[in-house]
Structure formats: C-alpha cells, structure tokens
Amino acid sequence: MLKKSRQFIAGVLVGATLFGGTTVLAANKTILEITTLPLKYFFDGLQINPPEDQQGFVYKGTTYVPLRFVSESLGEKVTWEGKTSSIYVGKMPEGKLTYLTDLQPHSTSGSFNTLIKDSGNFTTIMNQTYSKSMQLNTYNPASGEYLLDGQYKRFQAGLMPDSYWKGKNSEKLGIIKIYGDGEVLYSSPTISSNASEIENIDIDVTRVLKLSIEFDPYITSPYIDFIQPRFIQ
Known part of the structure; x- marks a missing residue:
C-alpha cells in the first residue's frame, strides 16, 4: 500500500x-x-x-x-x-504534588547541595527523559534532611541508571535509604548500571516531621537518575 x-x-x-x-x-x-x-x-x-x-x-x-x-x-x-x-x-495524582527539587533542605551533608543545584531534566538508560529530577553522581555519601511537619501523605520517586551507561560495562552503582523521624522507611536494592526497569519508591510519610534521604555510592561516578522525587499532600 x-x-x-x-x-x-x-x-x-x-x-x-x-x-x-x-x-x-x-x-x-x-x-x-x-x-x-x-x-x-x-x-x-x-x-x-x-x-x-x-x-x-x-x-x-x-x-x-x-x-x-x-x-x-x-x-x-x-x-x-x-x-x-x-x-x-492510568491513575491521576491523589493530591497536590510538591517536587523535592522545589524545596530547600533543612540540612545537608556531602555533596547533596550540588545534587540539588544540578537538578533538572535527565534521560535514563532506557531513553526516557524526566523533568524535575536529580542525578546521584557523587563519589562520597551524601544526604539531605527535609522538614515536613506532617503535611504530606506519601513520597514517591524512581531510581534508574542514566543514559551515560549505554554500551558500558556493568557496574554496581549504589543504594539510597530514606528515613522518617529516624526510622528507615525505604532501603533500595543495589542499583546496577544495566538495570532495564525503574526501581519505584512509594512510601507513607503521614505524620512524618523530618525526612532524610541518604545516598551511598559504590563507585566514583555512579550516574543514577533520581526520577521526579515528590511529596503528595
């Protein structure tokens, strides 16, 4: 035809x-x-x-x-x-969204401030581009603490290797942990450079006053995309 x-x-x-x-x-x-x-x-x-x-x-x-x-x-x-x-x-957001990239952390350690400063659009190894995202690309552990004051219900995000890893050797890149008022709410599996699916994060933060995000890299340049981290009210 x-x-x-x-x-x-x-x-x-x-x-x-x-x-x-x-x-x-x-x-x-x-x-x-x-x-x-x-x-x-x-x-x-x-x-x-x-x-x-x-x-x-x-x-x-x-x-x-x-x-x-x-x-x-x-x-x-x-x-x-x-x-x-x-x-x-599919589903629409259940409440108002507030992106992590639009918030100022109460305190930081390591290079977390740099991760915030460099936030924006990133393309994953699967050629998907996301706005309002961060790239976990620091050679030392980094963390940021946010004061929520109990005003949010859920925290959602995704983890995936960046497009930087296309065609490169497989590496174990690192992990991320999220704490609510000192208790572990989420601990990721080890993110590998050849991952083909997003590691989805969806945790209950109801009544959480302080939320801490800790990134532990395994190599010098991990290039992990922290996809659209956001709070839902």
Missing part, C-alpha cells in the same frame, strides 16, 4: 492524534510534513484496529501512535488536564 504524505498543524496534534477529537488550543502552530502508514496494532497477540480519527504517522523517522487508543487497549485510562497541559495515563 502506498504511503501518503500529509501536512498537519503541530498545535492540534495532542487533541486530534493523541486524544481523538478533543479540541485543544495551541499557543504556537507549526506545519509538519508527516507520512501516514497502514499500521497494525497487536496487544498480547490480539489485533485491535484504531478508530479512523486515531491513526499513527511517521515524522523524521520516528513513528507516533495514538495515545488514547493504545492506552485504553491496554486497559489504562487517559486524562487530559488543560489547566496544566498535562496528560495522565
């Missing part, structure tokens, strides 16, 4: 391609040359066809697929929040 080249306005791709019919206002519009293909979708071996208005396309060598169709075919709900221009797949 012949490929078809078309022009799309980038500003409406979220509404038309990802959500199938949702109207979205775009601040900036750009004309894109794309190529549509007769894509077939298989989920656990079963072929499912997308609606006519939710077709995939190719742009600059990358294939884009309709998020709503794919997510719902996998049993996950998709929610668009226009106020913050956010897309949620």
